[in-house]
Amino acid sequence: MSTQIVENRPKLIIKGVSKRFKSKRADVQALDNVSLDVAEGEFVCLIGPSGCGKSTLLDITAGLTMPDIGEVLADGQLVEGPGRQRLVMFQESALFPWLDAFGNVMFGLKLRPDLKRRERREIADHYLQLVGLEKFKHAHVHELSGGMKQRVALARALAPDPQVLLMDEPFAALDALTRDQLYDDLQRIWSESHKTVIFVTHNVREAVCLGDRVVLMSSRPGRIAEVFDIPLPRPRDINSPELSSYASRIATALKGTVSKVVSE
Amino acid sequence: MKRVVIASLFFLALAAVWELAVRSGRWSPVLLPSPISVAEYVWAALLDGTLIEATWVTLKRLLLGYAVGVLIGLPIGLLTSSSQIMEDTFGSLALGLQTLPSVCWVPLALVWFGQSEGAMLFVVVMGTVWSVIIATDHGARTIPPIYARAARTMGSKGLHKWTRVILPASLPFLVSGMKQGWAFAWRSLMAAEIYVTILTGFGLGHLLHYGRELNAMEQVIGVMLVIVVIGLVADRLLFSPWERLLHARWGTNVK
Numbered sequence: 001m002s003t004q005i006v007e008n009r010p011k012l013i014i015k016g017v018s019k020r021f022k023s024k025r026a027d028v029q030a031l032d033n034v035s036l037d038v039a040e041g042e043f044v045c046l047i048g049p050s051g052c053g054k055s056t057l058l059d060i061t062a063g064l065t066m067p068d069i070g071e072v073l074a075d076g077q078l079v080e081g082p083g084r085q086r087l088v089m090f091q092e093s094a095l096f097p098w099l100d101a102f103g104n105v106m107f108g109l110k111l112r113p114d115l116k117r118r119e120r121r122e123i124a125d126h127y128l129q130l131v132g133l134e135k136f137k138h139a140h141v142h143e144l145s146g147g148m149k150q151r152v153a154l155a156r157a158l159a160p161d162p163q164v165l166l167m168d169e170p171f172a173a174l175d176a177l178t179r180d181q182l183y184d185d186l187q188r189i190w191s192e193s194h195k196t197v198i199f200v201t202h203n204v205r206e207a208v209c210l211g212d213r214v215v216l217m218s219s220r221p222g223r224i225a226e227v228f229d230i231p232l233p234r235p236r237d238i239n240s241p242e243l244s245s246y247a248s249r250i251a252t253a254l255k256g257t258v259s260k261v262v263s264e
Numbered sequence: 265m266k267r268v269v270i271a272s273l274f275f276l277a278l279a280a281v282w283e284l285a286v287r288s289g290r291w292s293p294v295l296l297p298s299p300i301s302v303a304e305y306v307w308a309a310l311l312d313g314t315l316i317e318a319t320w321v322t323l324k325r326l327l328l329g330y331a332v333g334v335l336i337g338l339p340i341g342l343l344t345s346s347s348q349i350m351e352d353t354f355g356s357l358a359l360g361l362q363t364l365p366s367v368c369w370v371p372l373a374l375v376w377f378g379q380s381e382g383a384m385l386f387v388v389v390m391g392t393v394w395s396v397i398i399a400t401d402h403g404a405r406t407i408p409p410i411y412a413r414a415a416r417t418m419g420s421k422g423l424h425k426w427t428r429v430i431l432p433a434s435l436p437f438l439v440s441g442m443k444q445g446w447a448f449a450w451r452s453l454m455a456a457e458i459y460v461t462i463l464t465g466f467g468l469g470h471l472l473h474y475g476r477e478l479n480a481m482e483q484v485i486g487v488m489l490v491i492v493v494i495g496l497v498a499d500r501l502l503f504s505p506w507e508r509l510l511h512a513r514w515g516t517n518v519k
Contacts (some may be wrong), residue, residue: 078325090413096433098513141515156418
């Protein structure tokens, strides 16, 4: 089993986090008193209707946004800003067009002074190979397909060896076939690397396929509505019937949170 | 090859129309010299060295002034893009002074620096620096915020962020800004050379000016052609490599 949960302190502790976005045109309570513990090596999927604050919660965990109230602890340390131990893989490809695939993977590695030049290159090569793109090492970003770009982005996020990987709808813009392939790859890579992952999505099947737990959020204000354990064996096939029964349960609950908002 | 042939034919046709206009006799040859006499002037001036000498003097002034303008403008542009105080002060100053035609600096330069190389340098720098500031500022502001966020999570900050993320990310705007700065530098130097006689060097603008004084229209037109050719060559040498790099990396302008 890849889900060896270390029984002591959780890897990530999100404690009573609230966040309000105020501008001239809108005043949105994005998150209202959200608390969540994530164990070491656990894969947690955050799911919810758009505008439920799931991406904001991810940003706060990354340290890119500061909460108004509450705090996030990573390994018991207060998160006060972005850090190399919690890397983010973004929705759209945030790859740098002025660098090739290899250069992008090297970007985070070059910011690690503890590594030697040769070690960095070896690590970058290793991760490009892990995502199956060793042949596209020197390709420019625009020459890669959408799926390949997100593979490079995954390699870039994994290469500096963060303890926590934060993924913000990384596969949302891809076609179904490419996505299915990436689910397999991500499960394989995750089972080897034992990273702690928070994965934000609005796709229920995707959440069930990948997550040890699926955290359902409701919107306005963003709160945790329900948490589902997914004890299915891995690797999981997104099209399997066992997965469907979990997915339909969560989908029903998700619809409940949406209709509540609409009827308001 | 085909493109070269088409372009050559086009310019030959232009010259032919010009020659026909001269031969029609409607205009005095003093006002409209024939393309052949212009070519003869250019050839003779190349051989006796006046044209080469003048080109060298002008290019030295241009490159020095341009380099100074870029070296001052680039960092200021980055600062105005990131600091409210810098935007309100230097940013507004650049915006205002950019609208001032650079030839307007010539009288001031003469009073301050006299008929010297310093005056030339001053005019070229004033012609370049404001548009470089504005282009850099615009470029740094137009970077997709996701690049900066991704870089931040990987631990990039301070000088590293500026040199490895913001500068390369704004390269498409920087190159067009540099190009615009170059065009302004060129224009301001020509204006300065035509207006100001200085003894330390006889540039293309002076050659143009004295062509008019001597009523030698073939010289005036010949020097104008040389200025156009230098502009084209400089564009090819200075900017085309950058533009090719940008197109390759960003995947823009794919034919």
